[in-house]
Structure formats: structure tokens, C-alpha cells
Amino acid sequence: MSKNFEIRKAVVLEATPEQVWRAIATPEGQAAWSPDPYQAKDGMEVEATENERLVVRTPKAENGAFHAFEYLVAADDDSTTxxxxxxxxxxxxxxxxxFDFGEMSGYGWDMYLHTLAEYLKHFAGRPANFVTAQGPPSSATPNSWATLEKALGVEGPFEQGQNLRLTPQGxxxxxxxxxxxxxAFxxxxxxxxxxxxxxxxxxxAMGMPQAVGHYIYAAIDRQATEQAWLDWLERVFS
Incomplete structure (x- = not known):
């Protein structure tokens, strides 16, 4: 399996180039949709042409590993980019x-870019808080997903457009x-x-625990909310 990879995605967003740029290029915007908005940017190489192109490269690790993220922004008309x-x-x-890193990460980027589109369409301009928590090591087994669904009071598979009510205890x-x-898989x-x-x-599938990653567009105590979800995962898989 190749250790080099390239994942390429394209989306049309209901926003202006300026709104898209704020979402991809500022800490406040990244908190609304990206996988790790609070990661330290020390040592990153950044190339930026405002409202047009952003490239972020991580430093090369001792084993040669590195990642590069490029965003190309182009206005379509007055309402889409x-x-x-x-x-x-x-x-x-x-x-x-x-596991195939490119395939698994590609699925992840489909979701994150969709999250960006949903944020710009439904929540643009509202304060954003990213809340993440990971379950204990015992939740890294294939049957753990069924346990998590049961704890939420639902059962998949889930279809886009479906109405749901989740009831996480506490x-x-x-x-x-x-x-x-x-x-479905x-x-x-x-x-x-x-x-x-x-x-x-x-x-x-990656040998990692169950996890949550929520984007909340309201004034909250982020640390307390994150701790509450962590505690919930601990209870579910205790």
C-alpha cells in the first residue's frame, strides 16, 4: 500500500468567497467545521492569497511524514462559491x-466539507464551539457502535433527511x-x-475508540460541555 497519498474534493457553497475564506483561514471560522480547529499551528508553513488560495503544510517528521492542505476558492455568482x-x-x-489512509480520510473529508456547507447555509455568523470527546479503549471493538446507538435511544442505519431524537443519559x-x-458500511x-x-x-475500523465531535453555534462553556460528553462515553462503555 502506497505511503504517498492525495485526496481531492470539490464542493459548491452557499456563501461569498469572503465568507468561505473566513471559515477556512481564521480560528473562529475553523471552529465551525474543521476536524481539529484548536491544534497549535507552530511550525506550519502557510501560503495565503486572501479569498483565493490557502496552503498549510506540516513540518516533516523524523520518519519523513508530512501533510499538506490546499484550499482553492472561486466565486461562481453572487450567492455561491x-x-x-x-x-x-x-x-x-x-x-x-x-487500513487505506486515503480512503478512510476521504470519507472523513466528505463529512467535514459537508459540515462546512451546513454551517455556511444554516449557522453563518453565529459563534462556534467545537466539542470533542473519545471513549475508553474498551470502545474500540466493532460491536461498540451498537452499544453507542442503544445509549442514544436509536438504531441505524440512518438516512439523510430522517428526523431523530437522541436521549443521551445525563x-x-x-x-x-x-x-x-x-x-451503509x-x-x-x-x-x-x-x-x-x-x-x-x-x-x-482504525483500531480507535468511539468518539463524538460536535459543532455548537451558541455561547457555551466548551470545556464543561466537552467533559460532560467524555463522562457520558465513560458511562456507556464502563
Whole structure:
């Protein structure tokens, strides 16, 4: 399996180039949709042409691994903007994982770019908080997804446009619509509510625990909310 990779995606967004640029190029915007908006940017190489092109490259690790993220922004008309996204790089001399990194990451970017589109369409201009939590190591098994669904009071597979009510014990119930769905073989739940985009991830195919990654467009105590979801995952898989 090749250690070099390139993932290329294109989306049309209901926003101006200026709105798209704010979402991809500022910390406040990245908190609304990206996978790791609070990651330190120390050592990153950045090339930027405002409202047109952004490239971010990570430093090269000792094993040769690096990642590059390129965003190309182009206005279509007064109401839509095209975004081309390219994630490329090298996984390192010692990469030996059994899963296909490009395929799995490609599924991830489909979801994150859809989240960007949903944010710009439904929540643009509102404050954004990214809340993430990971379950204990015991939740890294294939049957753990069924346990998580049961704890939410639902059972998949889920279809885009489906109305759902989630009831995580000890947390407020969540009511909304399934805004994104993967192929049936990928376990994932995405719910759009009045105040956010809530995401539940089955990472067991990569040998990793179940996880949540929520984008909440309201004034909240982010750390306390993150701790509440972490505690919930611990209870579910205790």
C-alpha cells in the first residue's frame, strides 16, 4: 500500500468567497467545521492569497511524514462559491497500518466539507464551539457502535433527511434531522439541530475508540460541555 497519498474534493457553497475564506483561514471560522480547529499551528508553513488560495503544510517528521492542505476558492455568482480541497502528503517510512489512509480520510473529508456547507447555509455568523470527546479503549471493538446507538435511544442505519431524537443519559435530549449519511458500511450519525451539528463516529475500523465531535453555534462553556460528553462515553462503555 502506497505511503504517498492525495485526496481531492470539490464542493459548491452557499456563501461569498469572503465568507468561505473566513471559515477556512481564521480560528473562529475553523471552529465551525474543521476536524481539529484548536491544534497549535507552530511550525506550519502557510501560503495565503486572501479569498483565493490557502496552503498549510506540516513540518516533516523524523520518519519523513508530512501533510499538506490546499484550499482553492472561486466565486461562481453572487450567492455561491466553489471550493476545491486537496489533502496530500507522505505517511512516513514506518507506516504499516492495515487500513487505506486515503480512503478512510476521504470519507472523513466528505463529512467535514459537508459540515462546512451546513454551517455556511444554516449557522453563518453565529459563534462556534467545537466539542470533542473519545471513549475508553474498551470502545474500540466493532460491536461498540451498537452499544453507542442503544445509549442514544436509536438504531441505524440512518438516512439523510430522517428526523431523530437522541436521549443521551445525563445530557439534554437532541432533536433534529440527519444531515449527512455515509454508505451503509460506515457507522456514523450526523444530526443537525437548532443550535448545532452533532457527530458520532465509529472509529473501530482504525483500531480507535468511539468518539463524538460536535459543532455548537451558541455561547457555551466548551470545556464543561466537552467533559460532560467524555463522562457520558465513560458511562456507556464502563
Amino acid at each position: 466553489s471550493l476545491t480541497f486537496v489533502h496530500s502528503g507522505y505517511l512516513g517510512d514506518d507506516w504499516e497500518a492495515e 445530557l439534554p435530549a437532541l432533536e433534529g434531522v440527519v444531515d449527512f449519511a455515509y454508505p 460506515v457507522n456514523f450519525l450526523a444530526l443537525r439541530t437548532d443550535d448545532g451539528l452533532y457527530r458520532f463516529h465509529d472509529n473501530s
